Amino acid sequence: MIKEVIMPKLGETMEEGYLVSWKKNEGEKVEKGEVLFEVMSDKTNFEVESLHSGYFRKKLYEPSDNAIPVTTVIGYISDTPDEPMIDIEKKSEPKTDVSEEKPVEKTTISEATGKEESTVSGRIKASPVARKLAEEAGIDISLIKGSGPEGRIEKEDVLDYLSSKKTEGKPSSSGDYTVKEWTPLRRIIARRLSESKREIPHYYIEGRFIVDRIAEIKEAKKEEGIDLTYTDFLIFLAAKAIKEYILVNAAVVNDEIRIYSSVDIGLAVSVEDGLVVPVLKNCDSKSIYEISKERKQIVEKARLNKLTEGEIKNARFVISNLGMYGVENFQPIISPPGVAIMGVGKVGKELVVIEDKMAIIPVMNVSFSFDHRVIDGAYAGMFYKKFKEIMENPVLD
Amino acid sequence: MREITYREALNEALLEEIERDPKVFLLGEDIAIYGGAYGVTAGLWKRYGDERVLDTPISENAIVGVGLGAALTGMRPVAEIMYIDFIGLCMEQLNNQVAKIRYMFGGKCTVPLTIRTEGGAGRTLGAHHSQSLESWLIHIPGIKVVMPSTPYDAKGLLKTSIREDNPVVFVEHKMLYNTKGPVPEEEYTIPIGVADIKKEGSDVSLLTYSRMTLFCLEAAKILEKEGISVEVVDLRTLLPIDVKAIVNTVKKTNRVIIVEEDCKTGGTGAEITAQIMENAFDYLDAPVVRVAGADVPMPKSPVLEKLAIPDTERICEAIRKLVRR
Structure with missing residues (x-):
């Protein structure tokens, strides 16, 4: 019987691969599990092994820089060394129809170490310690080839991968640039935000809050010895607006739109070479003083890298403030699984027309990014209106 | 360091504890005149007599029951159950009384009882004399279960077991009695619960x-x-x-x-x-x-x-x- 060798799909996002080399010559015997060829995909090389024993009869492609779509037939294996080869010329195209007239059995190819076996219905088989190591190093475990039983990814595989990455990514100063190594935190940021921007249909609204009343309260409280920041007001008052527009407090998890009863607000905090989003829980049932106190603690903890997992999990609505740098406006990327994020620009005095009179009063530039899958523009607009109203007429109790 | 057998190490531990504490005494089947089925108590009766080394009738339930009574009234008995295979015969005493009495009386009494026994296969003694029943024992809260592998551990752990105020089942292995290993001449003990x-x-x-x-x-x-x-x-x-x-x-x-x-x-x-x-x-x-x-x-x-x-x-x-x- 003649069996096809195809360009394998080695990852969910892989559409095409490059044939790097054949490991067998035409006519050579090949055992099931033996490496037959090498493929490059997403800048990673994979050795691919055959699922069948037999004779490697025909190469349809030679290694080249031309991409080959996945499932394209690239060669043939036969059971015996001399059985007649069928007319194969037509079939060197991507699989659209599998010929019915010839006994060509469709075979799948597993990656060198049985990667396909290792992912059963999307779950990657990996030992606990391998998972832990990969997580600590901030690498995507699905990129690693498993060498254990049934393709299980083991500790050694992760360590090998890490050391190969290390040699790849060694800072070099040759030429016009130096190479900065990925830190685990940067990798996580890169992955999460790329995913967010790729998966979530963002849209943005902009506006400004008149904050003269808040400025007054701030001053008054300062005289009492209580130091409140604009961020404290934002968290405290956002919770009140969110309480009325509960979709803003939603999260998309496992293809479900989950709406939570507690309003947990995340705060983007910049740390050394990165950014974390600690969470203030139950903001809707706390006083502004409690929020202020907690905010100080959590920001301090973030800077000292002492946040626990619970303190950075499950942020939904997130506030990101760049106002202190004089930024007028910006459009932040939503932090999954949340569906909305607020970008806070600078607070400054501006000329504002109020009831046909000009006034010079403090104004805060704000913008919001929403997930259109969950929140439509009108809802976002109503939320903005409510939030603005609350911010401009702040009530602290 | 001198090398002695597992049997000799156990014998030394018993002898030293009998010497050290007048409350320590041994009881079991054929442990006195005969010196024990595997010879662990050899020579002790001759040296200390009936007061300290006591032959009992063939009744495991009685051996453990007497041991418990003695322990409750201030003694520090070391009972021997010849084969762990017979432990079922004294399970009522061991499981329901020995293991629980201190707890059920709110700590008003202690049970400084050591039950020595041996188990394991290797001498083709068949299904009634070759079992490893330790998993039965570790399911009983209130006792400790010790199973040493070397002469050094055997001696150090038996001494600790005898001094322990809670009941200990000390399980020896019939194939280890003749194995040799270094054991210091000076006094030492090994804590229970440490690998x-x-x-x-x-x-x-x-x-x-x-x-x-x-x-x-x-x-x-x-x-x-x-x-x-x-x-x-x-x-x-x-x-x-x-x-x-x-x-x-x-x-x-x-x-x-x-x-x-x-x-x-x-x-x-x-x-x-x-x-x-x-x-x-x-x-x-x-x-x-x-x-x-x-x-x-x-x-x-x-x-x-x-x-x-x-x-x-x-x-x-x-x-x-x-x-x-």
Whole structure:
């Protein structure tokens, strides 16, 4: 019987691969599990092994820089060394129809170490310690080839991968640039935000809050010895607006739109070479003083890298403030699984027309990014209106 | 250091504790005039007489019951149950009285009772005299279960057991009595509940106890030549078990084989595996493997008996398979 060798799909996002080399010559015997060829995909090389024993009869492609779509037939294996080869010329195209007239059995190819076996219905088989190591190093475990039983990814595989990455990514100063190594935190940021921007249909609204009343309260409280920041007001008052527009407090998890009863607000905090989003829980049932106190603690903890997992999990609505740098406006990327994020620009005095009179009063530039899958523009607009109203007429109790 | 046998080490421990504390006395079947079925109490009756070394009728229930009564009234008895296979006969005393009485009386009394017994296969004594029943015992809260593998551990742990104010079942192994090892002449004790790394290694951990420790050390030696570094952790005490030592070795090697002589189903290894799951799951690189006794009554035939319990070769095979080298 003649069996096809195809360009394998080695990852969910892989559409095409490059044939790097054949490991067998035409006519050579090949055992099931033996490496037959090498493929490059997403800048990673994979050795691919055959699922069948037999004779490697025909190469349809030679290694080249031309991409080959996945499932394209690239060669043939036969059971015996001399059985007649069928007319194969037509079939060197991507699989659209599998010929019915010839006994060509469709075979799948597993990656060198049985990667396909290792992912059963999307779950990657990996030992606990391998998972832990990969997580600590901030690498995507699905990129690693498993060498254990049934393709299980083991500790050694992760360590090998890490050391190969290390040699790849060694800072070099040759030429016009130096190479900065990925830190685990940067990798996580890169992955999460790329995913967010790729998966979530963002849209943005902009506006400004008149904050003269808040400025007054701030001053008054300062005289009492209580130091409140604009961020404290934002968290405290956002919770009140969110309480009325509960979709803003939603999260998309496992293809479900989950709406939570507690309003947990995340705060983007910049740390050394990165950014974390600690969470203030139950903001809707706390006083502004409690929020202020907690905010100080959590920001301090973030800077000292002492946040626990619970303190950075499950942020939904997130506030990101760049106002202190004089930024007028910006459009932040939503932090999954949340569906909305607020970008806070600078607070400054501006000329504002109020009831046909000009006034010079403090104004805060704000913008919001929403997930259109969950929140439509009108809802976002109503939320903005409510939030603005609350911010401009702040009530602290 | 001088080398003595496991039997001699136990004999010394008993002698020293009889000397040290007038409340210590021994009781059991044929332990006085005859010197014990395996000779552990040899010479003690001659030296200390009926007051301290007491032959009893053939009634395990009475031996443990008398031991308990004596312990409650201020003595520090060491009872011997000739074979662990007979422990069922005194389970009422052991399980319902000895293990619980201190607890049920709110700590008003102590039970400084040591029950020595021996178990294991190897002498083709058949299904009634070759069992490993330690997993029954570790299911009884209120007692401690000690199972030493070397003369040094046997002596140090027996002395600690006798001084312990709670009941201890001290399980010796019939195939270890003639094994020799270094034992210092000076006084020492070993704490209950602390495992001992008998050999350091980095590729795989063998968790074991009693006689199987010797097999594990042999296997480690063989595999060392094949380039596999094996750590052998002798648990020494099964109740309370040294979870910290178990977790530490899992963290170190990430691969574990439990080697136990008792029947696999519901055995000690099952409990150790669960401890690893609960406390060290994130450090495992492969599923825990058990090399254990077969789920059969111990056969009388020497050939079949050998097949029914782990041996060095089977341990080696398990290691090679797990480490895949």
